[in-house]
Amino acid sequence: MGNLSTPKSVQKLQTALHAKAKAEAGYRFYALYDKISREDILAHAYAQCRSNKGAPGVDGQDFADIDGYGVQRWLGELALALRQETYRPDPIRRVYIPKANGKLRPLGISTLRDRVCMTAAMLVLEPIFEADLPPEQYAYRPGRNAQQAVVEVEALLFRGHPEVVDADLADYFGSIPHTDLLKSVARRIMDRRVLHLIKMWLECPVEETDDRGRKTRTTEARDKRRGIPQGSPISPLLANLYMRRFVLGWKMLGLERSLGSRIVTYADDLVILCRRGKAEEALRQLRRIMGRLKLMVNEEKTRICKVPEGEFDFLGYTFGRMYSAKTGQARLGYRPSRKSIKRVIESIHTVTARSGTWQETTELVGQLNRTLRGW
Template identity: 40%
Template sequence: MEQVVARENMLAALKRVERNGGAPGVDGVPTERLRDQIRVEWSRIREELLQGTYRPQPVRRVEIPKPGGGKRMLGIPTVMDRLIQQALLQVLTPIFDPTFSESSYGFRPGRRGHDAVRKARQYVEEGYDWVVDMDLEKFFDRVNHDVLMARVARRVTDKRVLRLIRRYLQAGVMLNGVVVATEEGTPQGGPLSPLLANILLDDLDKELERRGHHFVRYADDCNIYVRSKRAGERVYRSVRHFLQERLRLEGQRGEERSGPAVEAAVPRV
């Protein structure tokens, strides 16, 4: 935790949060007033972080349209909590990122969406021209906090950091002025969310590698490339079973009634 609250790390986090901007959280404080808030409150908050007693505020629930239709639910933390999450992210990324799969491209330093597209094209050109689309976004409202935290604890030993991350997971959501508890799921919208998703899904990546599958994962979008529709349907069922049994990701109610998302792959620009 000392690394997290170190002056240099916090200054870098502050610059990133200010650069990213974004809407206020439940306290209504905009990014432009974050420095004023720091001057008034940071001494107390820093001490609480070091003592392991800091408690994040609930996130503000918002819906944003997805490019392909539908809506994505986001949880917007307060700017102070975005600052703390960003500081955590800067310390945790060098610990976890080097251990991640080469087939994981989303929200990782030095990796871009174009790299994922290039790899997908390569698989199609090699004859793996059927794609299994594992829509992992559907699973994230059901993430088991104990399963996720066990994976974070593999490389993080500071109990204060582990406690803080769990408190972010359980901070609750503000809906119509009422705080609703979050017993499961990972709120998507804070700086730390993509890293936590990658930590959890790294087990899936490693399992796919162990089985010798050709795949590309960009955050919660995982495509597995196979040679036939029958192989794709078999892989879909097998991977779904792994998600349920090993990661305890159950998906949304009713989602199990839909058929496997297996289709002929089309190279995209």
């Protein structure tokens, strides 16, 4: 559960929680809130948030401000607020970042105080829920990554699953219903104070600033009782928990066997690989199950692909018929998609732009390495 930089006391707690959850599938944890406010947990959460950097939230506070105030003093006050149950999250600052298709994606930026608190909760909760997540889910998990998902898709194509439902969900993060999501959490967590924390984070108001600098606050998530903010430390775990419902539902209905199908998911990226002639039924079942989960399939972007006649994109790669550069022979495989190549080239241009500010060579090389590693 931990890594080399994780304090031994935190690792010990995470290992114990994971072992208990793994050994007893029906066990519900009831004394977790006090662990979130532990000094070592909050200190490590703060260190993680600091390493991730990130912009200030609605209060404008950054790490330099906390250094000036005193990190230990700041963490002590947060711990006290949690223990006395006076902690209340601040509104989320919403910004928009450009997507590859030219559209804008909303990103929620919490205050440092809230980010540290959410990360502390993640340190305690993730080992528990990691024991429950099925192998089909690859995102936001220790020891798992997008490249493993890509390799698994290629392996399934080779093993005789040539028909693919290339699925797209309409606003997955913004559509997750709070009541059902909290039921998924409560299946393992019966500590009401922890559930209340998560509920408060889900219902946080959102603050936006228009072109004239005017600020407006909305309570859309609380009013509609759906949606989790993209960008918050707790969102990846919650997104995985709700997607778990789909994966388990698919298996419980016997669709793996009857359709010869296998699922691979990475957050809201989803493909279903089937035996020949089964993709149409798989798509129908996908719509039905997602409807029961109160989610919508994006019909414009969801399609059936038959390999090797056709190609499909998944996690930045194009899958289908490839040709050897040496022999010219055809084979099944994958290559970087045109969209991902274009995105990397644009990122490199941005980093190395002559019109940009002068940078130390080592800093420039570091930025380029991060860009290429991410690709």
